[in-house]
Amino acid sequence: MTTLALSIRRPPYDGTEVESHARRELLPHIRHVRECQAVTRKRLDEDVARGRPVWPVKESYGRLQAGKEVRFSRVYAESGQFSDTREL
Numbered sequence: 424m425t426t427l428a429l430s431i432r433r434p435p436y437d438g439t440e441v442e443s444h445a446r447r448e449l450l451p452h453i454r455h456v457r458e459c460q461a462v463t464r465k466r467l468d469e470d471v472a473r474g475r476p477v478w479p480v481k482e483s484y485g486r487l488q489a490g491k492e493v494r495f496s497r498v499y500a501e502s503g504q505f506s507d508t509r510e511l
Contacts, residue, residue, distance in 0.1 A: 425487070427456060431494035446498050453495050 431446055470477050492511040499508040 425491065427452060428491040428494045431498060433494065433497070443501060447502050449498055450502050450504070453498055457495075 427449065431449065432442065467477055496508045496511040499505070499511070
């Protein structure tokens with residue numbers, strides 16, 4: 424997910440139509456990664472509920488996560504997916 428996010432440049436470093444088109448091409452990949460992440464989270468929650476031992480995972484929201492969401496929301500906005508943009 425980090426590699427995908429880092430492939431999306433933030434303003435003001437990208438203004439060309441080619442880069443805008445390349446970002447829109449990433450939309451299916453971003454959706455796939457986010458779906459896989461949701462499935463993994465759900466499985467971990469189910470395992471914890473069943474009493475199965477799970478590696479301790481400390482989720483945090485920091486600079487890296489915020490940067491990913493900014494970059495992904497830009498792709499959603501440029502593709503007209505405003506509800507997904509607001510979700511992030």
